[in-house]
Amino acid sequence: MDLNRSLHDFLLNRSFALTEEWYESLDKSESSGVYAAQDAETVKQLKKKNYEFHRYLSQLFILETEEFYQQINEWILKIARDPDHLETPTHDIMREFMRVREQYLDFLNDFITYEDKHISRDLEESWKRKLIEAFDQIMFQVAEEKSTQLNNQIEKQKSVINELSTPLIQLANDRALLPLVGNIDTDRATAILENTLQKCTDQEIDHLFIDLTGVYLVDTMVAHQIFQLIDGLRLIGVVTTVVGIRPEIAQTAVQLGINFSQVKTTATLSQAMAKEYI
Numbered sequence: 186m187d188l189n190r191s192l193h194d195f196l197l198n199r200s201f202a203l204t205e206e207w208y209e210s211l212d213k214s215e216s217s218g219v220y221a222a223q224d225a226e227t228v229k230q231l232k233k234k235n236y237e238f239h240r241y242l243s244q245l246f247i248l249e250t251e252e253f254y255q256q257i258n259e260w261i262l263k264i265a266r267d268p269d270h271l272e273t274p275t276h277d278i279m280r281e282f283m284r285v286r287e288q289y290l291d292f293l294n295d296f297i298t299y300e301d302k303h304i305s306r307d308l309e310e311s312w313k314r315k316l317i318e319a320f321d322q323i324m325f326q327v328a329e330e331k332s333t334q335l336n337n338q339i340e341k342q343k344s345v346i347n348e349l350s351t352p353l354i355q356l357a358n359d360r361a362l363l364p365l366v367g368n369i370d371t372d373r374a375t376a377i378l379e380n381t382l383q384k385c386t387d388q389e390i391d392h393l394f395i396d397l398t399g400v401y402l403v404d405t406m407v408a409h410q411i412f413q414l415i416d417g418l419r420l421i422g423v424v425t426t427v428v429g430i431r432p433e434i435a436q437t438a439v440q441l442g443i444n445f446s447q448v449k450t451t452a453t454l455s456q457a458m459a460k461e462y463i
Contacts, residue, residue, distance in 0.1 A: 188304065189246040192312065195296045196246075196289075200239035203288055204232050210284070218273025220281065227269060234264060235285075242289070245319050246312070254322070261323060265330030271338075275328055282327075286320045343372065351377045353384040359391040362454075366399035374410040381414060385423050393418060394457055398429030408437040415448055428454050 196203075208231070213221050219231055241257040248256065264270050270278060293312055297304050354362040363381060385393060395415075415425045426449040430438075451457040 192296055193243050193246045196243040196292060200236055203239050204236045207235060207285055207288060208232055217277055219269035220277060245315060261326045262330060265327050266334055271331060271334060275331060279324055282320060282324045289316050351380045355388060359389060361390045362394045362396060364396040369400060369407050371406050374407040378410055378414045382417050385418060386421060390423055392424045394426045394428055396428040396454055405437055405441060408434060409441055426451060426457050428457050
């Protein structure tokens with residue numbers, strides 16, 4: 186039998202033992218995330234994924250390189266997108282890959298001892314090199330895909346936060362209040378611009394009070410976008426009153442050459458509510 190096929194069969198037949206040996210040697214007290222799980226179903230799924238890995242990896246010695254990576258890519262994506270692994274620190278995942286790699290190098294030595302036929306030093310080195318290269322590539326792809334998934338989650342969370350940070354409070358007579366609190370960065374300013382225009386259109390708002398009392402710091406780009414919002418609201422027929430412009434914001438607006446002549450302003454919300462146009 187071909188030695189590569191023999192090695193494949195040797196490893197495949199020991200896949201279950203590899204999984205059990207790996208899990209039993211796992212230091213649960215030092216691990217975190219999925220590796221520290223006590224739930225029976227989570228442990229079962231963890232072992233299942235590890236066993237699947239062994240079945241894929243054994244094909245390293247019988248498939249062409251491109252075909253091998255095409256086959257194992259399905260497993261890589263499954264691990265990198267798995268909720269339990271996403272909540273597990275990447276360094277813990279990489280550590281376990283390295284432990285499994287040592288398992289394979291040990292099993293490779295076992296096979297060389299077990300195999301009656303003479304195995305050349307060159308063939309032995311090529312097997313080891315192939316294993317190490319495969320582990321390096323798989324580890325890189327898992328880390329890269331996991332990073333992509335986490336970044337996607339962050340972007341989704343940021344979008345939700347931005348949505349929640351631009352609450353449009355509907356008042357009587359088609360009026361609404363937009364209270365802004367905290368620092369406004371460029372991303373949040375963009376979200377405020379987009380969300381407010383859409384909400385005013387959807388809710389048929391005629392007059393919007395933008396309360397900046399709780400905004401302490403904005404940069405020139407953000408100040409520009411706030412006044413872009415005012416211009417955008419004017420274009421869709423919404424009258425705007427800006428409340429509580431702090432001196433710092435007013436100074437920035439003046440430096441930008443923003444014209445306040447078309448903008449109604451008051452120092453406080455109560456003053457805005459007391460105006461004749463309410």
